[in-house]
Ligand SMILES: CC(C)=CCC/C(C)=C/CC/C(C)=C/COP(=O)(O)OP(=O)(O)O
């Protein structure tokens with residue numbers, strides 16, 4: 001029994017449906033089995049070469065990718081701002097940067113994708129689209145600096161967002177395109193980081209997203225569809241950014257996401273599907289966001305008075321509230337995150353929160369300032385194992401063994417790796433302890449802002465820039 005590999009993750013239904021072959025499943029099982037054997041009796045942090053992040057190889061792979069960006073395109077022709085973002089963000093996560101020429105070329109290229117009436121298309125002259133718009137904004141923020149940030153025309157950008165707004169409260173991906181939770185997130189995330197979020201943009205978005213939370217607890221792309229990690233990240237992050245996250249059923253969401261980590265150590269995107277490296281961020285990001293929503297979670301679980309009693313336990317995390325000391329509660333201006341959560345709690349209790357709209361552009365900034373009082377909602381060391389051992393290639397990352405590397409998976413595996421490395425830190429300014437970083441400490445990546453998925457320092461620079469420069 002001891003030597004037996006745990007149960008397969010692809011269901012018979014999935015294999016019958018033809019979405020996954022038996023061979024796909026065996027390939028994953030065989031690699032997981034090897035890893036499983038490898039780790040039996042070996043302490044998780046033993047300095048094993050295979051646990052090392054192949055930083056130089058990844059940078060080489062990403063830099064090569066940029067060279068191909070200027071050449072002819074086929075399938076990804078309408079996705080070039082995405083390619084820029086996946087590569088630039090991965091390089092930034094790896095604590096590296098591109099040279100001046102590449103930086104300027106990227107800014108110029110993205111500027112050519114900017115539509116005269118606002119937003120960004122997938123390539124020069126292409127119709128503006130919310131997904132490529134989000135990717136272009138995050139790319140320019142990742143590059144940073146005056147030339148890059150000032151290249152975004154925020155006035156036409158705002159007009160584009162308003163044009164994409166649908167009667168339901170949601171957003172359309174493009175003119176005449178589909179309304180879904182991705183569109184809501186990409187619009188709200190970009191507007192928030194550019195400091196142009198207002199009542200008109202936020203109106204009824206919350207109603208639309210709430211209508212997408214399913215009986216399982218996760219969020220679907222559209223009302224009536226299946227809960228999925230990608231959409232759950234989008235829906236949750238958007239609800240936080242518009243200050244309406246208390247309207248989601250958070251205990252149900254926690255229950256759903258906690259069960260999406262499989263015995264292979266990675267995350268699956270939805271029930272009964274195979275794990276995939278990219279969900280390390282989509283699902284890991286959901287878990288990271290919920291870790292900062294403890295007061296609202298408590299409120300929804302009927303634990304609203306718990307902050308008034310001081311709990312003292314041996315472990316920092318024995319109780320989810322154990323380190324919210326009386327001192328911390330009485331400090332004037334204690335983390336605006338906590339204050340913000342209280343405002344939401346008051347509103348939930350029927351007392352109107354008038355500061356809601358005035359503060360909506362500050363939510364992203366305040367969100368990361370407070371202390372984190374909740375343990376990670378997933379096995380953070382196991383996720384690092386999946387990413388480093390199953391997704392990592394000699395340069396680049398992949399969905400799972402047997403699949404090929406690509407820039408999308410490289411970006412989201414690295415983003416997920418960063419989220420898990422920092423998942424036990426209580427303050428945004430503190431580095432993780434070596435025991436929370438799998439492999440050598442040199443594996444440590446830059447920290448991301450989990451609401452936007454840009455490197456935190458680049459977010460701070462953009463936040464200052466757009467707050468100082470009004471429309
Ligand atoms: C910001 C932004 C644009 C976010 C996009 C979010 C995202 C990744 C959505 C996922 C869409 C989806 C239903 C994939 C299922 O693919 P599948 O059936 O091939 O995969 P599965 O078997 O893992 O579900």
Ligand SMILES: [Zn+2]
Pocket residue numbers: 276277278279399409
């Ligand atoms: Zn994937």
